[in-house]
Amino acid sequence: MSPAITLRGVEDRPLFVTIPGDFRVSFEFFPPKTEKMEQQLWDAVVELAPLDPSFVSVTYGAGGSTRERTHATVARIANETRLPPAAHLTCVAASKDEIAEVADRYWEAGVRHVVALRGDPPPETGGKFVPHPDGYASAAELVAGLKARHPFEISVAAYPEVHPEALSAQADLDNLKRKLDAGADRAITQFFYSTDAYFRFIDKVLAAGITAPILPGIMPVTNFAAIRRMSGNTEIPGWMVNLFDGLDALPGPRAHIAAAVAADLCRRLYQGGVRDFHFYTLNRADQTYAICHLLGLRPKDHAA
Structure with missing residues (x-):
């Protein structure tokens, strides 16, 4: 006969307890390459719009390879939704005059927010960034040039676990400060999976006198x-490796587990004082929507 089960001492607390509603979200998309991908992107935009993001950004390919598609996507968001769009703009393979022309087109289309990046070097340079002879040599220079052209709101990149090309963590932090001193309003970090890494980085940011939102x-x-290939110097905790072991051929279960892991990461960041979350959606709405729902975010009618 089985022993009696007692619940004494068992905490009646669900794994996910929604956090208070005093946080904001933003979403990143990439420009489509085909009509099918364009429809997938637009379906994602429509599905996530009711969550009332503070802005949605659209990425930019290396060497300007997606320049026109990025512009078309951002313009459509500006024209057909109430979402505040942010366009990515890079220094790669473009002169200052070419960048000014792109910036002017965005301004004329009603876009007021730019994500200013140095950009990934194209393959033909062997993975090394080579400034255009008549272009900007860094993201900080790009920020200053954009601010001189129009009063854009500008976001830049930050690296909690140090940019792979940085000479040192201090040099990387100094570069972030130059971008913000040039006029950037905020920084958005590369993805990470260790809350300790993020908070250690924030401690260094604050110690350097940086007060802009990160x-x-x-x-x-x-x-x-794919995440392991992209992670570079990003720490992937051992428990996470074990959790996803055996799920490569099981996209359904993997997506459910991934949503729970990301929501828990956000919950822990919230407990540490974070009130803004930027989601790399990969043009897929379901997972990002699920994460936001787990956190307690619900649709707002006015955002549709």
């Missing part, structure tokens, strides 16, 4: 092998 970039796991 939004954590949240990357839900859609393919764990």
Whole structure:
């Protein structure tokens, strides 16, 4: 006969307790390459719009390879939704005059927010950034040039676990400060999975006298092998490796687990004082929507 079960001492607390509603979200998309991908992107925009993001950004390919598609996507968001769009703009393979022309087109289209990046070097340079002879040599220079052209709201990139090309953690922090001193309003971090890494970085940021918001970039796991390839010097905790073990060929269960992991990451960041979360959606709404729902975010009618 089985022994009697007692619940004494068992905490009646669900795994996910929604956090208070005093936080904001923003979403990142990438420009589509085909008509099918364009429809997938737009379906994601429509599904996530009711969550009332503070802004939605659209990425930019290396060497300006997606320049026109980025502009078309951002313009459509500006024209057909109430969402505040943010356009990515990079220094790669473009002169200052070419960047000014792109910036002017965005301004004329009603876009007031730019994510200013140095940008990833194109493959033909061997992975090394080479400034255009008549272009900007750094993201800080790009920020200053954009601010001189129009009063854009500007976001820049930050790296809690140090940019792979940085000479040192201090040099990387100094570069972030130059971008903010040049006129950037906030920074958005590369994705990470260690809250300790983020908070250690914030401690260094504050010690350097930086007071601008540093939004954590949240990357839900859609393919764990791909995340490991992209992570570079990003720490992937051992418990996370074990959790996703055996799920490579099971996209359904992997997506559910990934949403729970990302929501828990956000919950822990919230407990540490974070009130803004930037989600890398990969143009897929379901997972990002699920994470936001787990956190207690609900649709707002006026945001549709």
